[in-house]
Amino acid sequence: MMDTLLSFPALSESVLLAAVLAVMVIDLFVSDARRNLTYVLTLISLAVVAAICIAQLADGMVAYAFGHMYVADPMAQVLKIFSCLCTALMLVYAQGYARDRGLWKGELFTLSAFALLGIFVMISANHLLVIYLGLELQSLSLYALVALRRDDAKATEAAMKYFVLGALASGFLLYGMSMLYGAGGTLDINQLARNIAGGQVASRPALVLGTVFIVAGLAFKLGAAPFHMWVPDVYHGAPTPVTIMIGSAPKLAAFAIAFRLLVEGLLPLAVDWQRMLILLALASLAIGNVTAIAQTNLKRMLAYSTIGQMGFMLLGMLSGVVGADTLSTANAYSAAMFYAITYALTTLGTFGIILLLAHQGFEAEEIADLKGLNKRSPWYAFVMLLLMFSLAGIPPTMGFYAKLVVLQALLGNGITTGMVWLAVLALFFSLIAAYYYLRVVKVMYFDEPTDTRPIVATQDMRVALSLNGALVLLLGILPQYLLALCANAMIKALGG
DSSP states (O other): OOHHHHHHHHHHHHHHHHHHHHHHHHHHOOOGTTTHHHHHHHHHHHHHHHHHHHHHHHOOOOEEEETTTTTEEEHHHHHHHHHHHHHHHHHHHHHHHHHHTTTTSHHHHHHHHHHHHHHHHHHHBOHHHHHHHHHHHHHHHHHHHTOTEEEEEHHHHHHHHHHEEEEEEEHHHHHHHHHHHHHHSSSSSHHHHHHHHOOOSSSSSHHOOOOOOOHHHHHHHOOOOOTTHHHHHHHHHHHHHHHHHSHHHHHHHHHHHHHIIIITGGGGGGHHHHHHHHHHHHHHHHHHHHHHHHHHOHHHHHHHHHHHHHHHHHHHHHTTTTEEEEEEEHHHHHHHHHHHHHHHHHHHHHHHHHHHOOBTTTTOOBBBTTTTHOOOOOOOHHHHHHHHHHHHTTTTTTHHHHHHHHHHHTTOOOOOHHHHHHHHHHHHHHHHHHHHHHHHHHHHHSSSSSOOOOOOOHHHHHHHHHHHHHHHHHHHHHHHHHHHHHHHHHHHHHTT
């Protein structure tokens, strides 16, 4: 019976949808004083969904459903597992902050779960319209989460900016999809690739123009320059738990749809979109890392850091096809996937530290608020040091290995002058980034504390933060297991 259930490709989405609807109904009958019930039920639901994904990953199946509009492959299962982890850790970290600010309500749990459901749909979409449906489900949930503090002008402004620019990005993607449909004659991603490869297209210029709009829409969702203008304002204005949600799991979904659209659907046009990704990557590395230096607000600094990090991930995406050579394709895309996962895990912990230090009436979002953290709590100062080292790409953290495998992929298809210059520029901007990450470490270890009150947090938050920091170190020392997982998943996704 269990084997029959697990053989249903969309089982994880079905269980997640049933669980979020059940939590929504149960929450109607729960008082604020007993809100932990829906919190625990949400975490149990996420654990069950993650267990289903793990079981399907172990089975190694590549299965389609709903008339080939949905695909369950190992790449999708890996990304879904980490998306569940990101959402669960966000809720654990959010407890104290949300209670102090009146956000510890059913809306936080149900909207987060609906956003995760949209992420799941995007990750497994094998059809242009299904991608768009998943994207809208995720986006609408996140818009509402950003505006959850209705009495906060900053959060409301951030929600409006996110909504307007998110709608613009969705329009870009939808317009690009309509052009692909008009030129390729199908909405099925695999069939689109076959039609393009076989020359069965109405107009190649229309395909290329559609690809331009697709890449622009993806750049918006990733927060890559020059489509990055929403990132600092939304990161800064949103409640910090929502900032965690925006900065972690949706990046995994954005990577997934970039892979589905560009690699599985538009690989015959790789020479065209590769040039676009080169420009986006270089602009993101330059604008993100240079602008972050001037920031004194930690959330804004991390927002510009995100822009730079996405530039590095795009280097892995574009290196999959060098001069139309697909020999090292799986290696390059697995490096980009590994980078996206390590970035999401590091971001979770970094914002978790901000939430650890925040209390009623105090956001703890300025870099100066971390002064003397080592004297207040040596352990959490060490965790934050590991997280900053990981973002900077300093060994032995997993961020170092993530950057290393991307650079290896960039140069792995044969040494060309263009790829060497890209690698050199990536290293140069990584050195610039190290300055503002190490500035945070300096403030924690060498400045006197301005706030001497004890750090108060729930036991599960303390345990989760400690495990998050340990994971950043462990995956830096032993990265081969996650790398092998990403590589095997990517080989299966590419039909290997």
